[in-house]
Amino acid sequence: MASYSTSDFKGGLKVMIDNEPCSIIENEFVKPGKGQAFNRVKLRFLRTGRVLERTFKSGETLEAADVVDMEMQYLYNDGEVWHFMQSESFEQYGADANAVGDTKKWLKEQDLCMVTLFNNVPIAVSPPNFVELTITETDPGVRGDTSGGGGKPATLETGAVVRVPLFIQTGEVIKVDTRNGEYVSRVK
């Protein structure tokens, strides 16, 4: 695998730290006027999402991480593994619970997700920014309320619970922003 020197470090570059794949967030060149240069680097561990600050001597190298983000269709969950398919090659990948993490509550069959592969194995799954899901359970609404001040919890077909306006009923399809878990609109 290739390696990168501190001067190549830039946001988005994928490198190995402590045998774990990381994504570089930012890289600052630091040099005291009369001293040795070094780089202050902020990184995100791709598996855990943990952010860390590290310093490297200017010119130090890190091994590149074989990490690719690929758009894939979510197929099904067999109880242990979530199966995804790359739409062009039809190649299938299985992601375990660690890789899917919190994303599982948004996963609906056939939706397109971003799957991060490390050495060809899924390590992270990001849902689409917006998903359309059916409400399986919510308290009966109050007739006439259209503004939804306050709202109420609603359980979706994937198990996620979001706050919805009072007029939304069980069986309706709603659009949700997965980045903040908020209701966006009713889908007719």
Next chain:
Amino acid sequence: MPAPSHFPSFFLFPFSLPMFPDWQPSATLEVLRLRANLLAGIRQYFAQNDVLEVETPLLGQAGVTDPHLQAFTTVYHQPGRSTGLTLYLQTSPEYAMKRLLAAGCGSIYQITKAFRNEESGRLHNPEFTLLEWYRTGFGIPELIADVEALINGLFTAFPPLQSCEIHDYQSLFQYHSGVDPLTASLADMQQCARQWGLPDAGSVCGNSMNNWLDYLFSERIQPCLGQGRLSFVQGYPASLPSLARTRSGDARIVERVEVFLAGMELGNGYHELTDAVEQRIRFEAAQCERNRLGLMQPPLDERLLAALDYGLPDCAGMAIGVDRLLMARLGLATIDETLCFPVARA
């Protein structure tokens, strides 16, 4: 043949826009105007103080020996000569200005471009603007007062800085770290890095005490300096590279001062070393270090050494990064915002 005037120029160069979308300056025109005001203000200050403006060569036959400064080199082909002469783009005008001082010109200043290879980042551009000046008869206290008077007279349309703070390097380091920088061992430094949560300190600094001092200072002390005021730090350990004279009565310390603003190193000054023998020893030690690090060793500046030998007047000198001064006073996040064309679009 000139193009007809009604013919828009992009018809002549249809690809110039898409190929070079970064042709425009990275500084706003407002910042470029403030930069011009700043340069005018500096010249006015020194004119009022009877300090002579000088210009020295950017291309020199000798280069800097400081192991942490890398000069750009180029080759000069004299007419008719088969072999070229290596010339060094100056990392600072210090050596040439000291030759002028030895020649008896009195207090001098210059605003010049300086070039440092392998330096680029939020606070660095390999080509930058340096204000460097020397005041005959000055020591460190007079120099500090001079810097403050100069900077207070600039950016008068902006909220003024509070009056400056002056720290002693040793007590400042000790205050923040609990470690005496003059007597500490490597183990003390490692212990300090552990306490401060700096896991990479060992691999970055190795066994070099100077690296440890600089690293710990940059990571945990410098960010606290220059908050709304100029912070001066004086009396640096003699082990750090400098062209400063040794403090009388304590050979572990040199008469060096650094100035910080907004957590940034703005400038570096010395009560200048005038001893040619001592200067040669420091140059040779630096060359050994360069050799050890596998770095190119430029020829020593024998003309500077000859000038020192002839006699440098007692003086103090300061160099300030003009781009960083502009950044700090305007609250800009990157040096690129002060430059019309940083190296990426030069």
